[in-house]
Amino acid sequence: MSITAAMVKELREITGAGMMECKKALVETDGNIEVAIENMRKSGAAKAAKKSGRVAADGIVKVAASADNKTAVLVEVNCETDFVAKDENFLGFTDAVVNAALDAKATDVETVMAVEIDGKSLEQLRTDLVAKIGENIQVRRVQLVECADGAVGHYSHGKNIGVVVATTGGDEELIKDLAMHIAAANPEYISEAQVPAAQLEKEKEILVAQAQDSGKPAEIIEKMVGGRIRKYLAEITLVGQPFVKDPDMTVEKLLNSKNANVVEFVRFEVGEGIEKKVDNFVEEVMAQARGN
Structure with a gap:
């Protein structure tokens, strides 16, 4: 029996196991999902699947x-x-x-x-x-x-x-x-050349809005925003940053000196971008005390 992507997807949704593991289980059972689940439980894959929903940060x-x-x-x-x-x-x-x-x-x-x-x-x-x-x-x-x-x-x-x-x-x-x-x-x-235009424009809009609150004339605001944009680009680009071992030198100058x-x-x-659950034991105890 031909094992389709839809079958693999269904087994993954049921077990939470990896794609390769699910495909292998289906091949061994000739596409029988129920038997595949049973075999995976026996082999320990199901045990692993139960843990797959827990945050690994x-x-x-x-x-x-x-x-x-x-x-x-x-x-x-x-x-x-x-x-x-x-x-x-x-x-x-x-x-x-x-x-x-x-x-x-x-x-x-x-x-x-x-x-x-x-x-x-x-x-x-x-x-x-x-x-x-x-x-x-x-x-x-x-x-x-x-x-x-x-x-x-x-x-x-x-x-x-x-x-x-x-x-x-x-x-x-x-x-x-x-x-x-x-x-x-x-x-x-x-470098600045890699910064997406949309990101730079969004940052500029934010800086303009902040500067306008100052009540300063438009030409002064333009200079303020220009300076802050240059500072922003220096912060987010490698070549614009001060070199950590010599803050008096930018990375760009370091590179130029070495050709x-x-x-x-x-x-x-590790874990960047993963939301890690933080248990609040005080709230948990209070909820239990209230009978929730």
């Missing part, structure tokens, strides 16, 4: 690079607690993921999770680990960076922040310094 960002410094990859693997983020089984799984991503030059999570190690896909290894540890574990994202005409460097700040930066010109020390700067200063773009250019950079921080 902790974890680790891992970086790996090729020996020739032309390719590097960043991955974020999430779990629920800092305790598990330090567990040797979790760390071993994370190493397997980042190495597989580098070897496969993967550009998406699905490609990485399909990689097999000792006869098991990384998706199956993830499911097994969830069943063993008892926490939701997810490979959230993967980013590949390649630079054939230059070099790629990286920096990790503990387990929480990872940076990959690709440059032309410069040297290994410069690339490491740039990666450390990006980890600390968190720029959004390399170098930044081609691309990627910065991952």
Whole structure:
């Protein structure tokens, strides 16, 4: 029987398990969803699925690079607690993921999770680990960076922040310094040319509205807004920021002094963009006292 995308989607919605796991279960049962669910429960996949809805905002960002410094990859693997983020089984799984991503030059999570190690896909290894540890574990994202005409460097700040930066010109020390700067200063773009026009226009509208409240003449407001826009661009662009190791020098001046250019950079921080539930135990107790 042909296994359709709709069947895989239905099984995923019922179990919460990964796509590869659901497809495998359907193939083994010739498309019988009920039997697939039963088999998944027996194998532990269902146990893992029950945990898949829980927020996994902790974890680790891992970086790996090729020996020739032309390719590097960043991955974020999430779990629920800092305790598990330090567990040797979790760390071993994370190493397997980042190495597989580098070897496969993967550009998406699905490609990485399909990689097999000792006869098991990384998706199956993830499911097994969830069943063993008892926490939701997810490979959230993967980013590949390649630079054939230059070099790629990286920096990790503990387990929480990872940076990959690709440059032309410069040297290994410069690339490491740039990666450390990006980890600390968190720029959004390399230069002004990359800032979307819509974002810049929105910021300008906000600044104009703020300046108009001052009651100053239009020509003064225009100068005020112009200055604030320049300051805004310096804050969000890599080349406009003061270099963290020498604040008297911008990153742009540093690059010029080394005859170098930044081609691309990627910065991952564990849990960024994930809403993590914060339990309010006072409200919880009060609600119980009120009988709610």
